[in-house]
Amino acid sequence: MPRQTALNWIEENDSLIVRVSNTIWEFAELGLEEFRSSKLISDTLKKAKFDVETGVAGMQTAFVATYGSGNPIIGVLGEYDALPGLSQKAQPKKEPIMQRTSGHGCGHNVFGAASMGAAIALKEAITTKNLKGTVKFFGCPAEETFLGKVFMARDGVFDGLDAALCWHPSMTNTVWMSSSLASNAVRFNFHGISAHAAASPEQGRSALDAVELMNVGTNYLREHITEKARIHYVITKGGNVPNVVPSEAQVWYYIRSPRRYQVEELYGKVQNIARGASMMTDTTVDFDLTGGCHDFVPNKTLSYLMLANMKQLGPPEWTTNEIAFAKKLSESFTSDQKKTTMKSMNVPRLGEKMGKVLDDTVDDPEDEGEILPASTDVGDVSYIVPTAQILVATTILGAPFHSWQMTATSGMSIGHKGGILAAKAIALTGVDLLTKAQVLKEVKEEFVTNGIRYKSFLPRDLRPFPITVRDQN
Numbered sequence: 001m002p003r004q005t006a007l008n009w010i011e012e013n014d015s016l017i018v019r020v021s022n023t024i025w026e027f028a029e030l031g032l033e034e035f036r037s038s039k040l041i042s043d044t045l046k047k048a049k050f051d052v053e054t055g056v057a058g059m060q061t062a063f064v065a066t067y068g069s070g071n072p073i074i075g076v077l078g079e080y081d082a083l084p085g086l087s088q089k090a091q092p093k094k095e096p097i098m099q100r101t102s103g104h105g106c107g108h109n110v111f112g113a114a115s116m117g118a119a120i121a122l123k124e125a126i127t128t129k130n131l132k133g134t135v136k137f138f139g140c141p142a143e144e145t146f147l148g149k150v151f152m153a154r155d156g157v158f159d160g161l162d163a164a165l166c167w168h169p170s171m172t173n174t175v176w177m178s179s180s181l182a183s184n185a186v187r188f189n190f191h192g193i194s195a196h197a198a199a200s201p202e203q204g205r206s207a208l209d210a211v212e213l214m215n216v217g218t219n220y221l222r223e224h225i226t227e228k229a230r231i232h233y234v235i236t237k238g239g240n241v242p243n244v245v246p247s248e249a250q251v252w253y254y255i256r257s258p259r260r261y262q263v264e265e266l267y268g269k270v271q272n273i274a275r276g277a278s279m280m281t282d283t284t285v286d287f288d289l290t291g292g293c294h295d296f297v298p299n300k301t302l303s304y305l306m307l308a309n310m311k312q313l314g315p316p317e318w319t320t321n322e323i324a325f326a327k328k329l330s331e332s333f334t335s336d337q338k339k340t341t342m343k344s345m346n347v348p349r350l351g352e353k354m355g356k357v358l359d360d361t362v363d364d365p366e367d368e369g370e371i372l373p374a375s376t377d378v379g380d381v382s383y384i385v386p387t388a389q390i391l392v393a394t395t396i397l398g399a400p401f402h403s404w405q406m407t408a409t410s411g412m413s414i415g416h417k418g419g420i421l422a423a424k425a426i427a428l429t430g431v432d433l434l435t436k437a438q439v440l441k442e443v444k445e446e447f448v449t450n451g452i453r454y455k456s457f458l459p460r461d462l463r464p465f466p467i468t469v470r471d472q473n
Contacts, residue, residue: 002129002435004428006121010420013117017423018416020044021113024242025090025411028082028102028109031142032466034061037080037109038139043115045137048120057155058463061141062148064157067123068134072162073438074122074430075136075385077378079143080113087231088404090411092328096404101409105393106144107169107463110410114167114419118426127430132435136161140377146185146291147464149377154456158384163302163433163443165424166378166389169410170357172347173315177298178367180232181256182263183375184457185293188214188274192283194247204245205282208238211249214277218253218270228371229257229266232255258371259459260294289462294379295450296372302388302429302443303365311362312392316417318358326357326396326414329405339397346370349398358414361395374401383454386447387401390425394418 010017024037038061042052050065051159086103098101103109119137122134126133138157140148141452152158168176190211195204218231226230233253239246255270271287278285318326330338335354342350348365353359381387394415409415433440 002125002131002431003212003428004051006125007424009121009124010117010423010427010458014123014418014420016044017113017117017419020116021110022411022414024109024112025104026081027308028087028100028104030102030466031081031083031145031147032464033235034060034080034141035077037112038063038141041078041080041139043111044116045119048123049361050123050137052326055152055461056157059141059148059151061139062152063139065119065139066134068126069247070132070134072433073134073136073160074433075138075158075161075164076115076119076122076426076430077138077140077149077164077166077381078112079140079148080112081108081142081144083144086402086407088407090408092151092325092408094332094404095307097109102243103382104410105402105403105404105407106141107406107410107415108418110169110394111167115426117423118165118430120432121423121427122442126434131434135430142464146183146293146375148378149459150291150293150380151464152456153326153380155383156370158381159387162440164381164387165306165426165429166248166384166387167426168389168391169394169415169418170391171342171393171399172391173362173393173421174348174365174391175303175311176224176367176368176373177300177303177365178346179258180296180379181228181258181375182293182295183254183256184263184267185254185290186234186267187250187252187288187290188285190249190278190283190285192247192281195245197243197245198386199405201245207249207283208246208284210277210285211235211238213249213276213394214251217273217277221269222274225266225286226257226262229262230373231255231266231270255331256375263292264457290463292457293375293377294383296376296379297382297387297450299386299443299446300389302386303335305430305432306388306390306425306441307364309432311419313421313424314363315360316421318360322414323358325412329356329396330398332405333398341398344373346372353397353415354423357396359397381452383452384442390422392418392422401460
């Protein structure tokens with residue numbers, strides 16, 4: 001049986017998947033700087049006889065690994081970028097790792113390694129059982145800054161796929177049926193004139209004043225935006241010393257809304273505020289659109305196929321030591337904080353799970369038709385090809401995403417067990433799509449019925465570049 005062949009490979013090679021995950025956790029590389037992480041995964045796939053194309057879509061750390069021939073073509077998505085300011089040891093007490101400022105607070109180390117394992121397991125099924133079809137693993141960098149898949153999508157990297165399979169580390173075991181927020185990431189650069197702030201302030205034109213006025217104007221705009229829209233920013237450049245009028249200043253914005261067209265409308269309003277701030281301060285301003293993404297459109301047929309496979313596999317079985325680790329870690333936030341976090345993530349059977357520290361069930365989703373208050377560049381893929389993603393418990397119930405708590409569990413057995421479950425569920429779903437033509441037909445018919453059409457919002461000449469951030473510790 002092809003399904004059993006895929007499962008056997010994962011069970012026999014789970015130590016390889018864990019080793020890759022742990023190594024990437026140690027690397028903790030930021031977006032577009034994941035040189036060692038992407039090489040580790042791509043080299044592992046090369047050893048498994050995949051053909052690997054590196055440097056796709058103008059990104060050194062993006063790659064596509066292909067095995068097989070002909071249709072159907074099944075895509076498996078993998079990520080491996082870390083986050084700034086989330087250095088943390090794999091322990092239940094907060095303690096950063098010395099000489100490191102970044103960490104895998106979204107579990108992308110497990111994400112990339114498990115997806116890699118699923119792709120190789122599919123390859124084994126194709127080879128051993130002489131299946132017709134192709135598996136493609138997409139090494140997707142810089143998800144956290146909305147770069148990787150968005151540039152890959154613009155450049156046609158996902159074109160020709162029949163389906164795309166994905167997962168995300170989480171606190172629960174279910175399938176992601178909600179949408180997400182479309183977004184723009186943009187830097188506003190203000191240019192003024194330097195002067196002595198005390199002796200000749202009239203000679204100066206403060207770029208920092210412009211940034212502050214822009215932020216004030218944007219905060220007033222919040223009264224007049226759609227309920228689920230979000231605007232947030234950080235000042236990335238504001239001058240060096242108080243006695244010099246800053247001639248250069250920069251503010252970095254994320255602008256989000258439930259639909260792509262709403263982001264474009266909101267972006268135009270924020271641009272006008274920036275222009276107004278430059279006029280008020282007699283400075284100039286220019287904009288750098290650095291990334292962004294579409295909202296996510298889950299394919300229901302494909303999503304429930306993935307969920308059925310995860311239910312068949314069952315949830316991770318937690319050991320006494322893992323439960324003890326989880327209980328200790330859960331002391332880092334209150335019961336109210338736990339409930340708020342779980343509610344925001346639409347955790348199924350919330351009341352029942354408030355009394356647990358680790359999810360020990362696989363549940364039907366309770367988020368269909370909802371809009372997750374976050375963004376993902378998987379949204380762009382979902383506009384090109386039928387796409388589904390499961391959520392698998394790699395951290396404790398109530399742990400926030402992008403937190404030191406999630407960094408801790410991503411580097412130990414709790415995260416590893418979730419990754420192995422995700423690898424198996426993706427592999428089984430891939431085998432189903434390769435062997436059951438009617439199922440794949442229904443998946444594609446739903447996609448066509450939804451009338452989804454993709455149009456990249458990125459300029460054709462825009463090239464991705466690393467986002468430099470200051471130390472957050």
